[in-house]
Amino acid sequence: MQEEAQVLADYIAKNALRNTHQRFDVLDVFINSEGHFSIEELHDLxxxxxxxxSYSSTFRAMQVIEQAGLAARIRGADGVFRFEHFYKHHxxxxxxxxxxxxxxxxxxxxIIKLQKKIAARHKFQPLRFGAKVRGVCQKCQKSSQ
Ligand SMILES: [Zn+2]
Ligand SMILES: [Zn+2]
Known part of the structure; x- marks a missing residue:
């Protein structure tokens, strides 16, 4: 069994959730797709x-996959959540x-090195690092000219 599938199976067993094939189907597609996907994009895959x-099975599966620590969500500028790999992900x-x-x-x-230094100075225990920059991509800059 794939390591990620084992993590999901353990989480499902520990929390007495229903063990459905579909969750593992969704996990398989998610793990084998590199990028940031909305539920809709993921469901298409x-x-x-x-x-x-179904779409709603994909949605529910991703919630469980996220709770199991295998996915993280980031909110895009359009307000839509997108999921990316989280397990052992840099x-x-x-x-x-x-x-x-x-x-x-x-x-x-x-940036993380600097953030660790700052956190240590405040005796603060960091859980997740990150830095989000909002802006306009190259393609969109061209299309607005
Ligand atoms: Zn990312
Ligand atoms: Zn753009």
Whole structure:
């Protein structure tokens, strides 16, 4: 079994949730897709492989996958939540386009180093690092000219 599937199976067992195939179908598609996906985008991908998984099943599956610590959600500039991998995933910053909602990742290790220093100074225990920059992507800059 894939490591992520094991984490999900453990979480489902520990919380006495219903053990459905569909959750693992959704997890499989999510883990094998790199990026930031809204429920709608994710469901489009899931449908291709598992046509009988509904939108609401995808939605509920992602909630459980998130609670199990396998996914994190970020809010795009369009207000839509998008999910990305979280389990053993390196921290990174996000550039969010306010026009099209596209999300770009960047290496924020230098920023994290600084944030750790600041946190230590305040005896603050950081749980998750991140730095989100809102702006306009290259494509949207071109289309508004
Ligand atoms: Zn854009
Ligand atoms: Zn990301």
């Amino acid at each position: 899931v449908k291709k492989k598992h046509p009988n998984v 921290d990174h910053g996000h550039l969010v386009c306010v026009k099209c909602g596209q999300i770009f990742e960047y290496d924020n290790s230098a």
